[in-house]
Amino acid sequence: MVEQSLRSTALEAVHESLGATFTDFAGWRMPVRYDSDLAEHAAVRERAGLFDLSHMGEIHLRGPEAAAALDHALAGKLSAVSVGRAKYSLLLTEDAGVIDDVITYRLADDHFLVVANASNADADAEALASRSAGFDVEVEDSSDGTSLLAVQGPLSEEILLRLLAAGSADEGEGVVGIGAEDITAMKNYRFLTGTYRGQDLLVARTGYTGEDGFELYVPDATAVELWTQLTEVGGEDLTPCGLACRDTLRLEAGMPLYGHELGADLHPSQSGLGRLPALTSKQDFVGRSAFESAEVDDLPVLVGLVAEGRRAARAGSVVRGPDGSEVGSVSSGALSPTLGHPIAMAFVRPELTDVGTELVVDVRGKDLPVRVVALPFYSRS
C-alpha cells in the first residue's frame, strides 16, 4: 500500500471550525457530518442544506468542434443542448460499461463544462482528452482550483435571493450579472453565469438530493467568502451538511451512485438508464455498437426494495427469491431517515422486478423480508 496524502478543498478550515467529522472520499478529506447526519438530512428535506462538493471534477471543452467531440465521447447528444442548459449523460467504455455519469453544461456554442464524480474525475479527463484527439477542441481539467457549493432544500431559492440582495446592498460586492428574477425563473437543469466578488460564478438549478436546489461553481479563491455569506444570509434556515446525508438523500430520491448502481461492468439498461444513449438522433459514439448489441434481456435489473423494522440491507447483501435461491444483490441500502423504514436499491433477476414482488434479503445472516417498489422512494410534493 502506498501512503497517499489526502487532498483537501478550499473550505477545509471552515469545516474544521464547524467541528466536522471527516472521511476519506475518493482521495479527498471531506466532511462526512458536522453534528448529526439525521438532522442534516432533515434540514435538506424541510429547509435547506449547504454542501461542499469541491471534490467533484470540472472539465472544460473549448473549441469549434467541442459539441462534436462530446457527441463522440458521451452517450447523449450534447450538440442538441442549448446554451444555458445542462444535460445528464454517460461516459461509456467501448464495451458499453459506464466510466462515469456526468452533468454537462453548455456555456457557449463552443464551450462545455463536464462535471464528474470525484472518484472518476481523472479517468474522465483522460477519456475526454483522448476521445477529443481528432477534433478541434481544447480539453482542460480545472478540477483543481474550482470549488462547488450546493444549496439544497425547499428554502434554497429563498436563500439564493437573500444572497443576491445582500450583495447588491454592498456596492456590487456580491453576485453581479444574475438577478433575482433570473433565479426565480430558472428551471431545473438550467444555469446562469455571472460573477461573485469579481470572480466567475456559475449557478445551476441542479442537485442530488431529490429537493429543489442550486449548485454554485466558483474559483477556490472565493469559496470561503461564498460559504460564509451563504451561512450568514441563510441563518437558521441553512444547515451545513456532510456527505453522509448526501448519500441517504440521493438514495431516498432513487438516484444512482457510481460504483453502486452504475459501473464499468454494468450495462446502462440494467440501471434503468437505457434511454440515455442517443441512438436515433446521432451517429457513432464510443460504446455505441457494444451498447446496441448487448444481450440485456437476461441481466439483473435495478429495483427499489422496502422493508419493515429498522434493520437495513446494505450494499452487497444477497437477495433471495421465494424458493430461497439467490436472485440478486443490494447495491445501496439504509434506514430511510425520512420514511422511517429500510430502503434499498438492488439488482435482481428480470422476472422478479414487478412492483409488489416479495423477496428476502440476507442481512448478515438474518432474513429480512422485502417488497419491490417503484423508484423513487421519496419525491417532493
Next chain:
Amino acid sequence: MTAELLYSKDHEWVRVESDGVAVIGVTDYAAEQLGDVVYVDLPETGAELSAGSEMGEIESTKSVSDLFSPIDGTVTEINQAVVDSPELVNSAPFEDGWLLRASFESLPEDLLDAAGYQAFTAS
C-alpha cells in the same frame, strides 16, 4: 458519572454495579465515530458473552459495526429503551444509552482505565 469505568479496545465500556453485575455500553468516542445510531441488535437475555467476541450489531445511517463483548459473562438484561430509541447511544452513551447487563466471574485483565483508553483513542 461516579462509578469508575473500564474500557475495551473495541470501544465498549464496563461499569460494575454494587450488586456485582456489569453494565456494558459503547463509548462516546465510538458513538461520535459511528454517527447517528439508528439500529441496535443485542443478544438475548441468558446469552453467553465471550470477551472479544461478537455480541451484536450497531448501525448508523451509513455503516454497520459489530459489537464485541468486553467481558466473559451471561446477559441478565438488555436495555429495551436503547433498542426502541437507538439515538440514546449518541445522546447519552454512558447513561441511558447503556446496552446490557451481564453477570460475570472475573474481568479480563486487558481492560483499560480512563487514562489508558484516552491514550488509546488518541494514538
